[in-house]
Amino acid sequence: MAKKQATIQDIARSLNITASTVSRALNDHPKIKKTTKELVWEKARELNYQPNSIAASLRKGKANTIGMIVPRVNRHFFSNIITGVESVLNPAGYNLIICQSEESEQKEINNIDTLIASRVAGILISISLETSNFDHLRKVLGHNIPLVMFDRITDELDVCKVENDDVSGSYDLTRHLIEQGYRNMMWIGGSRRFNTYHNRFAGYRKALAEIGIDAEAMPVYEGNISLETTYEFMCDYLLHHPLPEVIFSASDYMAMGAIMAIQEKGLKIPDDVAISGYSNEPFAALINPKLTTVEQFSKEMGKATARLLLEEILAERDEMIPRKTILRPKLIVRESTLRKSSQSQDTNKTSGTKPAGKSK
Amino acid sequence: MAKKQATIQDIARSLNITASTVSRALNDHPKIKKTTKELVWEKARELNYQPNSIAASLRKGKANTIGMIVPRVNRHFFSNIITGVESVLNPAGYNLIICQSEESEQKEINNIDTLIASRVAGILISISLETSNFDHLRKVLGHNIPLVMFDRITDELDVCKVENDDVSGSYDLTRHLIEQGYRNMMWIGGSRRFNTYHNRFAGYRKALAEIGIDAEAMPVYEGNISLETTYEFMCDYLLHHPLPEVIFSASDYMAMGAIMAIQEKGLKIPDDVAISGYSNEPFAALINPKLTTVEQFSKEMGKATARLLLEEILAERDEMIPRKTILRPKLIVRESTLRKSSQSQDTNKTSGTKPAGKSK
């Protein structure tokens, strides 16, 4: 039977007025009499009327929908960003279509096409690791759809961007390691072709250069960023190489993989080898020893990204003015990098003992 | 300038045919000549045409969009479900609008209204903890929109459902504890008003009843399911009560909170007190000792949910036939519940040493 949904026409008919008036009444247009509005609202409720935003979008040429593309939703970093984005976008009357590129350039392209077809009012994207060509994003701009990139960005595009100051986050962390007395270090991270790892390495190198140490002269491992791969690499590495004093891991997951390999060999952290991570994943405060890392304020990043997009949308400029928001991450010192003598100096007592994180 | 987007009309005009033909050609309609199709496709590319799915949806009365409401996206359980859902829905030509209820009944109601207004082809929902009235879901059915509930479900509604067999998951875990020789137990979990905790307790009670133990006669803590709250509760509890042999926590996060309180007191797990969790959160395999828990196959749950919805949509029946998919969870035994004597009997070597989980 596909029960017919009530439309503004139905409301209009049963009140002996026109659809225009109903439309305006429902949108609380100032030119409509108060009493008329009330009649309309009452009748709408009575008929169980639900607005059809598709029709509205068609007429207006724009949907009240924002598209968002992330590599994966089941990464805390990204799902927190999503939460931040929604906290800004929903109150503004937009809702989110979330797409996952799964680190595939082709899927990213498909996602873009879907979002354009949906006539979204704007697009937020953190590009996949695989993406090297940006024509699909240029197409978005060609369709006059505002675009904001976050976290994984590219210099090739002149659009609004939100990024973490990976250089300084990494620099601060390296400074901490230096202050603890570590000199003999090892770097592990994802490929430096990606801006995040590139920048994190830059901060690491910079801090070391300041004390006359060449980061490139010490071990550097660039590889797959998964826990498992890093675990395997590290198992093998430990067999054939001397231990550094500290491992600077540009990712918590990689750090975790290394930790498992290290502990499996019976080595003590931080006594035999110290280690730090990056991102402050929920588990970082839960493992033993608690992991020194860098908090990225992902929810804030989401908010900043959404705000930038909203401004872009509301401005309705023909020429977009590319702006950049740079978020400053925060060093979180925990046990995994503390020298025995300074074990009690944990600068971050709170997050050391009672980490954030709620459960389902 | 708001550069005008090309429409099928534009294509039609420049090829001296009608929009109908163009529309059919683009949709690969069998009645259109191959050569015509090729002309159209070529011209579409040339004009940089992007279909307007809003217009299509309006005409067809249905969007190619599915709405999904979860309490939060930044919970591994839910974000994995999302991944599962997308893996089924995207290939079928649908995309997801994701909404978060944030455990608020009012937000859930708002989400539903938005989704109805968007004329989504179907809705997937895991209800918020706060939700006690289901009129908003009845409204969905009233609009003939297929609805599938997952994980957090209710008996009050006669719709398709996907749930975990919490009773048996919990039963299996309790059996394991009994086999390890534990008798003196303590339960901690969320309120038993919620089906998940209700059922998990039922499995726990059942297994205990079989050996003549009354679960209710032993300590039972029902509370807020956050790590922090549980940590505080447990700190206090340890001051005033004797230790049980084992703590059955119906949530990994609650278990983690308890573990922190226990370890802070200098007590050893599992030697002084054993503990188990539920859900197999990523950190469960990373902490020390590794946590015995129950894997819920969340991605599978997402797939099952999406499949049920797709069937519902494609069937286009007037009367929906409510079906239920029940997923069997799997016990994962790790160190936190193993008796000293049987430390080597870890039945799940793989997940014990090399847990799943990739990093950003």
Add this chain to the structure above:
DNA sequence: AAATAAAATGCAAACGTTTGCATTTATTTT
């Protein structure tokens, strides 16, 4: 070559809003 069947295309309405402009109705001013 005409008649018939099959294939391809065209016509026009419809989907449910929104909105600029025109018109009507109510209110104020002279």
Add this chain to the structure above:
DNA sequence: AAAATAAATGCAAACGTTTGCATTTTATTT
């Protein structure tokens, strides 16, 4: 009380597709 102004409503087109039915074109049969 008429004129001028303000407030409220109506008219009709438009947004870009899809689709049942009618029509034209092409292929097949006699």
